Amino acid sequence: MRMAVIPATDEADEGSDLLLWVLVWGELAAFGILLIGYLVMSMLHPESFALAKLHLTPRLAGFNTVVLLASSWQAALAANSQDKPGRQRLFLLLAAALGFLFVALKFVEYSSEWTAAGDENLQTFFELYFLITGFHLAHVAFVAALFVLAAIRLERSTIVILTTVWHVIDIVWLVMFPLIYLS
Template identity: 40%
Template sequence: MSATDYEQQGSSWGILEDLPGDPMIWVLIFSELAAFGLFLGAFAIARLVQPALFASGQAALESGLAGMNTVVLVTSSWAAARGTQAARNGARRIARRWLLGAMALGGVFIAIKLMEYAQEIGRGIGLETSPFFTLYFLLTGFHLLHVGLGIVILAVVCRRAEAVSVETGTAFWHMVDLIWIVLFPIVYLVR
């Protein structure tokens, strides 16, 4: 059943009905946040168990590229927010432009991350190098898949650029951004 069907039947989504977009996207977002939370928890516990190994792993990472990717993804979220505002105002053409910009920046994020992976693999670093790199590749790779999925979602909602659809797609996109904002310092900076 869609959110509209529930509304017509008089059922309430509770707190979800006050959030922008379709309430079902929030179920997905909360489940994704829980999954990333578990991954980050495992990373934090492993760091406590092997602090020297994690410190040396972090030292081998290119935090400059990751920092650049942070700026790219935050800027992309800003563009998505502008697209949402335009869609709410009925300016679908402008909304599409902002969403295309957000998607393009998502593509830049992917390109930078793949370049970072290529550099690491070129130095002989891989999934089996150490527990740090196993968790690093799993965490950042899982996030990278979400960036790709987010681009697909934005492309789908961009087609019609209707306010509720755009709100739904950009809610997912902002979740992807939020996860990176948490992931970046934990994986690259916190010693």
């Protein structure tokens, strides 16, 4: 018995588009709330936040920004290579590898910051810092893993959704980076 293939309808596409935008706006809202909380606390404790930032490594975070943007570029290339499955897989795996490199570099960065986090005077900053950057890091690791799975089973809608979410993760980092590391 042969199964019939049901073509995607505009109605189904609209439903997945709606789900994607709910996800995107939900992520932006969650990170927005965290970043607003960070800004409020930085205004309430300017001295301790300034002192805590001396323990950060902005150069490593800056390099990690380039890594994340390069990963995003690979994801965009994957989304635009639907007629070339081999290239699409390669781009997805490169996006994932760069995402995992971001994660590894972030753990290197955390290892040098962890000791300062125990200082009672810097505790508020580092609690927020690890919460915000850790939440972002979890997103990077999760979507990078999904890129690997997407490379195994290429599906246009999945790749578009993952790439869109990846770009949102980039936007969040591009706001976080100067706010936390450079201000």
